[in-house]
Amino acid sequence: MSDMTVQAGAGRDAVPAPDPSPRDDRVRRGARRGESARRGRGGFGAPGPGELVLRYALLLVVLAITVLPFLWQLSTSLKGPMEDVFSRTPSFVPSQPTLDNYAKVAETIPVWTYALNSLFVAVIVVGGNAIGATLAGFALARLEFRGAKLLLVLFLSTLVLPGEVTIISQFLTIRSMGLADTLVGVALPGAIGMLNVLLMRTAFQAIPKEMDEAAVIDGATPWQRLIHIGLPNVRGMLSVITIFAFIAAWDDFLWPLIVLNDPSKFTLTVGLQYLNGTFTANPRLIAAGTMISFLPIVILFASLQRYFFRGVEEGAIKG
């Protein structure tokens, strides 16, 4: 669903419209109040045992719906050739778990090369956004210069433009640069996401003015203000946009599908669809391929989720 542009990265969809008013404190306080005292039965204290049981029961139902399809795929990828994957009495636990399918899928398509290709694109996109969006966000939020208003309006107006609308012209631009059918061509358009610039601007704006007024009087240059006052105060937003830039680049499909022709240059998503198209016979191999694409991203997200959820509470997402 996520990414206003489809092009590699930017994470545009991943985080919706920026919140124009910095209101970190309000959100955080609100959330904390909510935690301790919302929705108790009768009184507003801790949930009663009945309510707790009901809550956990519902949570487990939703958990099953969200997680079982992934587990089924994982289980399929671990089943050996002798085990019936089509059985009408499905078994979630492989009788003789094996990693053979992961080796075999690499014989069918160069899946590890594809993974490296995806990683290459994602690294460019993350680096570009971390630097480009931070610098521009800071300038737009804290410095005065001619044309700043016009730039801001242009940045904002890109938000109503779905990436698919310009994808054909985007491809022509990349092609005229001689970057058609290259991984750099896949990475480039998303290397600075317009939404990320706006999100970083919002984060820099939330820093109290007094903090750098003193620095200005002391003669600090904009660079010094950015490094010593700006950056330490926007780490939350910066981690949110980089996490999403990585995820969006890794997950992107339509844009690399249009840019790339040569099967040796495919990214994982394009390569997996290619595998699906040429090799429908063995679901175990496709399952192994999907897990190679899915596991890194889920491990990355699980290990960084506290930064993400903190970012959410700090108002990275419009409420």
Place this chain on the structure above:
Amino acid sequence: MTVPVLPAQGALRRRLTPWLLVAPAALWLLVFNVWPSLNTLVLAFTNAKPLSGGHFTGLANFERMLDDSQLVDALLNSIVFMLVCLPVLVLLPLLLAVLVEKKIPGITFFRTAFYTPVVASAVVVALIWSWLLSDRGLINGLAQALGVLQGPLPFLTDRWLLVFSAITLTVWKGLGYYMIIYLSALGNVRRELHEAAAVDGAGPVRRFWSVTVPGVRNTMLLISVLVSVSALRVFSELYVLSNGTGGPGGRAMSLVMLIQLYSRGFYGHFGYASALSLLLFVITIGPMLLLARLNRKAS
């Protein structure tokens, strides 16, 4: 900023630095956003093809749209897609957000798990569901074992079943995404209102409708727009579920699938693809303008 330090040199640097900082982003804005937008507008009136520059053809591409039966199918699919996704993805994620709002032990695990389908790529999700929904897959298998079905349902080879399968996985993948947006909004619903309602004897269901829902009204509007726009932009789900074919006779295609189809190879026609892109822009801008108008009314 009004305090001059190191007069001459400092002033010049001070005037240049902001531009230096925004330069990369401004370059990207012009090269990858502004220019392609203008170019799309121009190309839509040409017959440019992958291997030829093409020339001005007036309204020919738009006339071609009028009797393109594949386009009619695609628009119909999009409308059905949007009408089904809209109520489901506006309401279910809100219920889910209310469920995970209270910080009971283990809630972070549940929140993260519910968000997992969002971070998985649409291709991965669609491949997982192709396997689940295939003729010999888990869902058909279980349904037959339980006697619900006599034979397998052709989820991936029938036009409307394909569309509904794509809707199902869009909903499944979108739940966690919209849940998080609601969760962030719920923090702003005033606790006193819940307390007052409870004192007046309102039960949880009543409080949900008369306190929570009005409290997140603006978020609901925002999510309605996000859901509508992304339903109109659907691509990967339908593409992968139908293995790139768009279903029998290509009748389960979406508008973006058509744009991709004309982007390359045998069918390549940048002019027509750009005209379709303009159409996509026109239909996605509708919900956004509606939101802007409703927001202005509210404030």
